[in-house]
Amino acid sequence: MANIAAKRIKREFKEVMKSEEVADGTLKLELVNNSWTELKGQIAGPSETPYEGGKFILEIKVPETYPFNPPKIRFLTRIWHPNVSSVTGAICLDILKDQWAAALTLRTVLLSIQALLSAAEPNDPQDAVVAKQYRENIELFHLTAQHWTNVYAGGPNVILDFVQKVQMLTDMGVDENQARVALSTFDWELERATEQLFS
Amino acid sequence: MAETSEAQASASAPGGDGSEDDKRDERMLECNICLDTARDAVVSMCGHLFCWPCLHQWLETRPSRQVCPVCKAAISRDKVIPLYGRGNTKQEDPRNKVPPRPAGQRSEPESAGGFPGFGFGEGFHMSFGIGAFPFGVFTSTFNFGDPRPSPAPRGTAQYDEEQFLSKIFLWVAILFVLWLIFA
Ligand SMILES: [Zn+2]
């Protein structure tokens, strides 16, 4: 790995560890390997959002050309958000692409991703299905996001109706994650989700 | 006064590997790209400090979108100001130095060809090629690994001529070295 990249990541790692966000549990950062090319981040779901109370884990890959090019970051924890793929966890955030600036750090990037959870941009979506629900049925979007936060990120809010519907499909032999995606996609209408799953 | 002594303390232990934590004063002079103490420092019109090599690489990475890595204000090679500290007696504009770019720009023939002399039958060829003038390099780099077809076959007039020339160069090289030693 290029010298400047490793050196910078080491520095940033120390800085994050000393930050108040780590102290208050907003952020976490850990190494995945000893070559400083891969890390794991964790952000707390912001309060007053459907993600509140959840812990979201992120995969961070540092390119050879860092910091001249951005780190590659995606959600490992599944999340229902217009700017994150509900399937792959890929994030649509300008600073991770063409708006990257070399002075941004892992800390500022993680905080930006956390801010994205508070302020979705449905007009620049990563996941068209989620974005459509966000635009057309914001209440249902909130409930769905809360349900996903509960199931995948340890959030506190159990949405009983959704849990039961997923259970119905898994009883029919459908994979749990697949059932959840189908139901979420079809606004929790059991018939349409079933139809799609068994077609 | 506490600040002054702290500044001196950190100045006496110049940063670099980041082994000493908490050098808050020094962070004022850190490059915004490598986060190390800025070397060949330049400052942008928006007031942000960088090493010139770091900023140069940033500008090269996205030539179509030249913005300050900190505040995203417009930035360009001509609109940065080099900073000269007291220790910097020459006041050489860092922008005039060749920024450290991928190797190859200033590489010398010797390093480019590895050890071209090896494989050559005659020992003096090798010492000649490396010591005086990289003559052998040019022939060897193009047929590396081959059984060296380039020099004329033994016994021909051209072969003799080459041997003769080589010896002359060898003697010139020896004389040059002697001159270096005794002059
Ligand atoms: Zn620098």
Ligand SMILES: [Zn+2]
């Ligand atoms: Zn700036």
